[in-house]
Amino acid sequence: MFDQQNCRTPYAEFKNHLQRFSKKKLVQLQDSADKAQMSMGMTFNVYHDNQGIEKILHLDLIPRIISGSEWQIIEKGLIQRITALNKFIDDLYHDRAILKAGIIPEELVLSSSDYLQPCIGLKPPKDIWCHITGSDIVRDKSGKFYVLEDNLRCPSGVSYLLENREIIKQAFPQLFSDLGVRPVSNYSGMLLNMLQHLSDKPNPTVVVLTPGIYNSAYFEHSYLAQQMGVELVTGQDLIIKDKRVYMQTTKGLRQVDVIYRRIDDTFLDPLTFNPGSMLGVPGIFEAYKAGNVALANAPGTGVADDKAIYTYVPRIIEFYLKEDPIIENVPTYLCSEKEDLQYVIDNIEELVVKETNAAGGYGMMIGPKASKDEHDKFRKLVKADPRKYIAQPTLSLSTVPTITEKGIAPRHVDLRPYILYGEEIKVLPGALTRVALVEGSLVVNSSQGGGSKDTWVLFD
Incomplete structure (x- = not known):
C-alpha cells in the first residue's frame, strides 16, 4: 500500500x-x-x-x-x-x-x-488440454x-x-x-460458455463431477454447479453405455456431454488408472477417447503441474512461441541435477524446498523459518529421492495491510x-x-x- x-x-x-x-x-x-x-x-x-x-x-x-x-x-x-x-x-x-x-x-x-501413458495419442475436444488454470x-x-x-x-x-x-x-x-x-460476477457465465464450447451439440448437458462432501473444496463444487445452473454429480450418479456417459435422474437416463471434473486424473476411471478408486466412473476414459464426452481439464494435463517441469516453462515459451516470457519464473534449483543438488544440500537453511507433486503447502520447508532438525530431515529426504524435490530462494514477498488483534x-x-x-x-x-x-x-x-x-x- x-x-x-x-x-x-x-x-x-x-x-x-x-x-x-x-x-x-x-x-x-x-x-x-x-x-x-x-x-x-x-x-x-x-x-x-x-x-x-x-x-x-x-x-x-x-x-x-x-x-x-x-x-x-x-x-x-x-x-x-x-x-x-x-x-x-x-x-x-x-x-x-x-x-x-x-x-x-x-x-x-x-x-x-503425472505423465499418463493411457493419454499418449489422445486428441481432446478443440485441441484444448488446460481449460481452467x-x-x-x-x-x-x-x-x-x-x-x-x-x-x-x-x-x-x-x-x-x-x-x-x-x-x-x-x-x-x-x-x-x-x-x-x-467486476468478477460474470465468472460463472464465462465458465459455462467455455464448457459448452467443448461440445459440438447446440445445447450440451454440462455437469460438475465432485468426489463428494468430504473433499476439501466441496463448497466450491456445489457453489459453481449452482451458479452455472447445472447438476452436481458424484461417480455413482453416472453410468457408461455404448461408450457414452449418462446421468441417472428421476426421469430416467440423460446423456452427459461435458464434465467439469474435480477429481484427480488417477481416480477418474478405475478401469484405466487406479483400480482401487471408488470416486470415478468405470469406462469413462473410453467414452472420452471415443469423443462422446468432453472433460475439463483433460486427463494428463497434470504433467505441466509438476514443479520440476515448472523450471523449464521459460524455455517452453521460447520453444513453442519464439517469445521471451512476459512474467518470469522464480529462480529454481532442480535437485535431480547434480550441481543443483549439491547447492541445495549446502544452502538448505536459506532455501524453500518443495515436493514436486505436493500441493496445499504440504511437503514444503522454508529454510530460514525451519529448525536444525527440519533442515537435517529435508537433507535426507532430498538425497534419498532428488527427482522428488526442487528448491527456490526465499523471496521477500510483498505485504498488504491486514486487520490483526x-x-x-x-x-x-x-x-x-x-x-x-x-x-x-x-x-x-x-x-x-x-x-x-x-x-x-x-x-x-x-x-x-x-x-x-x-x-x-x-x-x-
Whole structure:
C-alpha cells in the first residue's frame, strides 16, 4: 500500500476512506464478515486436523488493489504462458518434439507420476488440454511479478474469490464505483460458455463431477454447479453405455456431454488408472477417447503441474512461441541435477524446498523459518529421492495491510488469478489474494492457516 512513506496511487482513495473508520467499527465489520462466511457455508475441510475438519477461509476486510496497467502485464503474461503450456502438453502426448530437441531432459518428463501413458495419442475436444488454470503469482520487494507455480489439474479457490467480493461490497459499497473496480460476477457465465464450447451439440448437458462432501473444496463444487445452473454429480450418479456417459435422474437416463471434473486424473476411471478408486466412473476414459464426452481439464494435463517441469516453462515459451516470457519464473534449483543438488544440500537453511507433486503447502520447508532438525530431515529426504524435490530462494514477498488483534499490520500475500481457455483465453479481472495471517509467515495456503482478501483490479 505504501512505497516507503508515500501511499501508492491505486490505494490513495481507499486510504482516505479507511481513515474514517474507528478501530471499533473495523472490528465490528470484520466480525460481520466472519459471520457472513459461515452463514454462506464458505467452509473448507482440513485433513489431519484434530480440532474438526470444517473451517472458514478467513476473509480480511482490507482489499488488495492492483492498477489497470499492472493487471495488463499479468493478463498478457498468463495468456502467453497458458498458450505455450497447452502446446507443450499436446506435444508430450504426440510428437515429443521438445524432448527430441533436448530442451527438456526426456527422463524428467517420463519419470513424472503425472505423465499418463493411457493419454499418449489422445486428441481432446478443440485441441484444448488446460481449460481452467489457477497460476500462483508473487511480487518481490522491488515490485516485480513472478510466477511461483502453475495449477492445471483441479485449481480451487475461485468460489471464495466470488463470495469475498459479495461480502466486501457490503462493507464498502460506495468505493467500488468511486475507484472503478472491475467486476468478477460474470465468472460463472464465462465458465459455462467455455464448457459448452467443448461440445459440438447446440445445447450440451454440462455437469460438475465432485468426489463428494468430504473433499476439501466441496463448497466450491456445489457453489459453481449452482451458479452455472447445472447438476452436481458424484461417480455413482453416472453410468457408461455404448461408450457414452449418462446421468441417472428421476426421469430416467440423460446423456452427459461435458464434465467439469474435480477429481484427480488417477481416480477418474478405475478401469484405466487406479483400480482401487471408488470416486470415478468405470469406462469413462473410453467414452472420452471415443469423443462422446468432453472433460475439463483433460486427463494428463497434470504433467505441466509438476514443479520440476515448472523450471523449464521459460524455455517452453521460447520453444513453442519464439517469445521471451512476459512474467518470469522464480529462480529454481532442480535437485535431480547434480550441481543443483549439491547447492541445495549446502544452502538448505536459506532455501524453500518443495515436493514436486505436493500441493496445499504440504511437503514444503522454508529454510530460514525451519529448525536444525527440519533442515537435517529435508537433507535426507532430498538425497534419498532428488527427482522428488526442487528448491527456490526465499523471496521477500510483498505485504498488504491486514486487520490483526493488535491493529492494522503488514502480512505477506500471493495472488491466484484464474484463466479460462475456450474459444479464446480469458483471464478473470480479479484474483484470490491469499494472505499469511501469522506475523512474519510466508505460508499463505488455507490448509496451513492462511486467509484471503478481495482483489480489486482497477479500470485503466
